Amino acid sequence: MKIRALEPYEVSFHRELRIRILNDSPDSFGETAAQAEARPLSYWEDLTRSVTEPNRHVMFVAFEGNAIVGTTYGILDNERSDVGRVGGMWVAPSQRRRGVGRSLLAAVLVWARKRGLKRVGLWAPASAPAAVALYSREGFKNTGRQRPLPTNANLRISEMEIEL
Ligand SMILES: CC(C)(COP(=O)(O)OP(=O)(O)OC[C@H]1O[C@@H](n2cnc3c(N)ncnc32)[C@H](O)[C@@H]1OP(=O)(O)O)[C@@H](O)C(=O)NCCC(=O)NCCS
Numbered sequence: 001m002k003i004r005a006l007e008p009y010e011v012s013f014h015r016e017l018r019i020r021i022l023n024d025s026p027d028s029f030g031e032t033a034a035q036a037e038a039r040p041l042s043y044w045e046d047l048t049r050s051v052t053e054p055n056r057h058v059m060f061v062a063f064e065g066n067a068i069v070g071t072t073y074g075i076l077d078n079e080r081s082d083v084g085r086v087g088g089m090w091v092a093p094s095q096r097r098r099g100v101g102r103s104l105l106a107a108v109l110v111w112a113r114k115r116g117l118k119r120v121g122l123w124a125p126a127s128a129p130a131a132v133a134l135y136s137r138e139g140f141k142n143t144g145r146q147r148p149l150p151t152n153a154n155l156r157i158s159e160m161e162i163e164l
Pocket of ligand 1 (some may be wrong): 089096097099103121123125128130133
C-alpha cells in the first residue's frame with residue numbers, strides 16, 4: 001500500500017472519490033453525495049487548489065496498485081494557526097481492518113507536526129465504533145462536545161482531539 005498527496009491536476013479524480021465515499025458511508029460525513037454531485041466544477045477546482053497549494057490543507061490517498069483503498073484530509077484551522085483537523089477519513093470496505101486508516105491518520109499527524117501544529121481535532125460519528133476506536137487508539141480524546149450530524153439530525157458526532 002502506498003500513500004500520496006493529491007496532485008493539483010486531479011480535480012475530476014477528487015470529485016469522483018468524494019462522491020464515492022459519500023455514497024458508501026452516508027452516515028459518516030457532513031454532506032450528502034447528492035449535494036456533492038450538484039456542486040459546480042469551480043467548487044472542485046477551488047477545493048483541489050486548497051489541498052494541493054503549498055502551505056494549505058492536504059489530501060492523502062492510499063493505493064494498492066492502481067486501486068484506491070482510502071483517503072483523508074488534513075485541514076488547517078481558519079482562525080488558530082496552531083490547530084488542524086482530520087476530515088473525510090474513509091477506507092474502502094473490502095480493505096478495512098488492514099491498517100489503512102491508521103496509516104492515513106499517521107500521514108496527517110506527520111503533516112501536522114511538520115506544520116508546527118500543536119493540536120489536531122476531528123468530529124467522529126458517535127455511532128461508528130470503528131472510527132472512534134481508530135482515533136482513540138492513536139491517542140485522540142473526547143472533548144465532551146457533541147452535535148447532530150448535519151445530514152441526519154438523528155445521528156450525533158463527537159469531537160475528539162490530540163495534543164501533538
Ligand atoms: C473508520 C475507518 C476509516 C477505519 O479504517 P481501517 O483501515 O479499517 O482502520 P485500521 O485497520 O487502520 O484500524 C486501526 C484500529 O482501529 C480500530 N478499529 C478499526 N475498525 C474497527 C472496528 N470495525 N471495530 C473496532 N475497532 C476498529 C482497531 O483498534 C484497529 O486496530 P486493530 O485492527 O489492530 O485492532 C473505516 O472503518 C471507514 O472508512 N469507515 C467508514 C467511514 C468513516 O466512518 N470514517 C470516519 C469519519 S470521522
